[in-house]
Amino acid sequence: MPENTTATAPVRAMRLGVAGPVGTGKSSLIATLCRALAGELRLGVITNDIYTDEDARFLRSAGVLDPERIRPVETGACPHTAIRDDVTANLLAAEDMEADFGPLDLVVIESGGDNLTATFSPALVDAQLFVLDVAGGGDVVRKGGPGIARADLLVINKTDLGPYVGVDVARMAREGREAREGSPVVALSRHDEASVRTLTDWVRDALTRYRTGNHAPVDPGPMAPHFHADQDAGDAGDAHPHTHAHGPTHPDGTTDADGTADAHHGHAPANAGHGA
Amino acid sequence: MSTSPLLLAMLGDARLPSGGHTQSAGLEPALRAGLTPAGVPAYLRSRLRTVTRVEAGTAVVARAVAAGGGDLAEVEAAWAARTPSPALRANGRRLGRGYLRVLQTLWPGPVDARARTWSRPVVLGLLAHRAALAPADVARLVGYDDVQTATAALLKLEPQDPLLTAAWVNGLLPDIDEMAAQVARLRTPEQIPAHGAPLIERWAETHDTATERLFSA
Numbered sequence: 001m002p003e004n005t006t007a008t009a010p011v012r013a014m015r016l017g018v019a020g021p022v023g024t025g026k027s028s029l030i031a032t033l034c035r036a037l038a039g040e041l042r043l044g045v046i047t048n049d050i051y052t053d054e055d056a057r058f059l060r061s062a063g064v065l066d067p068e069r070i071r072p073v074e075t076g077a078c079p080h081t082a083i084r085d086d087v088t089a090n091l092l093a094a095e096d097m098e099a100d101f102g103p104l105d106l107v108v109i110e111s112g113g114d115n116l117t118a119t120f121s122p123a124l125v126d127a128q129l130f131v132l133d134v135a136g137g138g139d140v141v142r143k144g145g146p147g148i149a150r151a152d153l154l155v156i157n158k159t160d161l162g163p164y165v166g167v168d169v170a171r172m173a174r175e176g177r178e179a180r181e182g183s184p185v186v187a188l189s190r191h192d193e194a195s196v197r198t199l200t201d202w203v204r205d206a207l208t209r210y211r212t213g214n215h216a217p218v219d220p221g222p223m224a225p226h227f228h229a230d231q232d233a234g235d236a237g238d239a240h241p242h243t244h245a246h247g248p249t250h251p252d253g254t255t256d257a258d259g260t261a262d263a264h265h266g267h268a269p270a271n272a273g274h275g276a
Numbered sequence: 277m278s279t280s281p282l283l284l285a286m287l288g289d290a291r292l293p294s295g296g297h298t299q300s301a302g303l304e305p306a307l308r309a310g311l312t313p314a315g316v317p318a319y320l321r322s323r324l325r326t327v328t329r330v331e332a333g334t335a336v337v338a339r340a341v342a343a344g345g346g347d348l349a350e351v352e353a354a355w356a357a358r359t360p361s362p363a364l365r366a367n368g369r370r371l372g373r374g375y376l377r378v379l380q381t382l383w384p385g386p387v388d389a390r391a392r393t394w395s396r397p398v399v400l401g402l403l404a405h406r407a408a409l410a411p412a413d414v415a416r417l418v419g420y421d422d423v424q425t426a427t428a429a430l431l432k433l434e435p436q437d438p439l440l441t442a443a444w445v446n447g448l449l450p451d452i453d454e455m456a457a458q459v460a461r462l463r464t465p466e467q468i469p470a471h472g473a474p475l476i477e478r479w480a481e482t483h484d485t486a487t488e489r490l491f492s493a
Contacts, residue, residue, distance in 0.1 A: 076297040088295030
């Protein structure tokens with residue numbers, strides 16, 4: 001059952017994952033997205049709290065979306081499993097959301113704030129954001145990991161707090177771009193309208209690519225990126241995206257020189273949003 | 277039946293992606309209601325004699341009805357009549373959808389349009405028919421899954437030495453076999469046992485409205 005293939009224009013809503021450590025502002029970011037996009041897109045939100053339905057309650061109380069369109073999923077104390085190894089509960093919740101309120105344009109799935117290694121499986125989401133915040137420390141972007149390096153978009157949140165926590169926001173964003181070899185980074189504050197627009201523009205872009213069948217879900221992967229010193233390395237079975245020394249952009253849409261199956265890497269469309 | 281015993285191992289493995297990690301087999305609310313970790317083996321024996329036997333019997337009957345080309349909706353109705361807690365019925369049907377995904381991917385074939393609303397034991401019975409799993413084995417699967425689900429959840433809720441809980445599971449294997457033997461020959465919906473466990477059912481209802489919980493049920 002190919003749940004998540006997008007070779008042709010898809011019939012279901014795009015599923016956007018929002019991952020990142022606890023307290024970086026994932027719920028608040030989703031509230032911001034809902035506030036900005038609810039007028040133009042039909043939205044649903046699924047939350048994955050670890051111990052409570054606090055995130056769902058926060059979002060419902062924010063009044064940014066019909067409370068019925070915000071649903072919590074229990075993860076059995078395994079937020080990582082629920083978005084990666086066994087996505088059943090989240091998939092069923094996303095299906096239910098569309099069955100009850102469809103057609104929808106976008107279903108946002110919030111992970112239950114796990115650690116830096118927790119990213120969404122492409123079996124569950126079509127695209128994903130990874131959220132860090134300046135209050136967590138400017139050095140976190142340098143710690144790397146799959147979400148920081150290879151999520152579709154890295155968000156550096158709460159930039160308005162930079163001066164209070166002694167973090168140079170511009171530098172943190174620059175180091176984020178370096179860690180991602182140029183893939184998009186948004187420095188976000190919900191009090192900064194321009195930054196919110198950058199975020200919502202990215203979501204609209206991703207949705208357009210998804211709808212035209214030009215977006216393939218990419219697994220940020222649990223592994224450190226590897227480089228192709230030897231282009232003949234037999235790694236066609238790898239499911240995680242490669243990070244190339246020459247940068248991940250393939251503006252002409254060509255496949256990698258090594259000819260490995262790029263269908264599940266989706267470099268060209270997945271990185272079309274560079275420089276956001 | 278020449279099915280490999282590995283089929284049962286695979287279906288009983290927690291790594292099967294069917295949504296099982298969201299479950300505690302009622303243990304989370306039971307601990308909240310005062311069950312102690314030391315009481316877990318007795319709790320599991322009680323389940324094997326009551327609610328789990330109903331589940332296993334339903335799965336065996338669903339398998340037989342599917343094999344005979346009968347209507348599984350009748351089995352579903354019989355299961356629902358023996359599962360008085362609305363929370364447990366809703367949870368069982370969510371789990372059914374998880375197993376339906378497993379069924380349709382691993383043993384594809386035409387499935388009744390109503391299957392999306394069927395509970396786990398009914399879908400498991402259909403799966404057992406498709407996969408040629410013996411009646412006693414599908415009953416074993418239900419019992420084993422229940423025991424492993426609760427003991428795995430205990431490690432999250434009230435951590436014990438994991439080898440201690442593994443020993444509990446090992447000690448319960450004869451109880452699971454005994455339960456399976458008792459339901460393996462059932463064939464029709466009215467034969468499904470109807471043992472209630474009022475406390476487990478009440479705890480399930482309380483749990484359903486709890487705002488702080490790790491597990492769905």
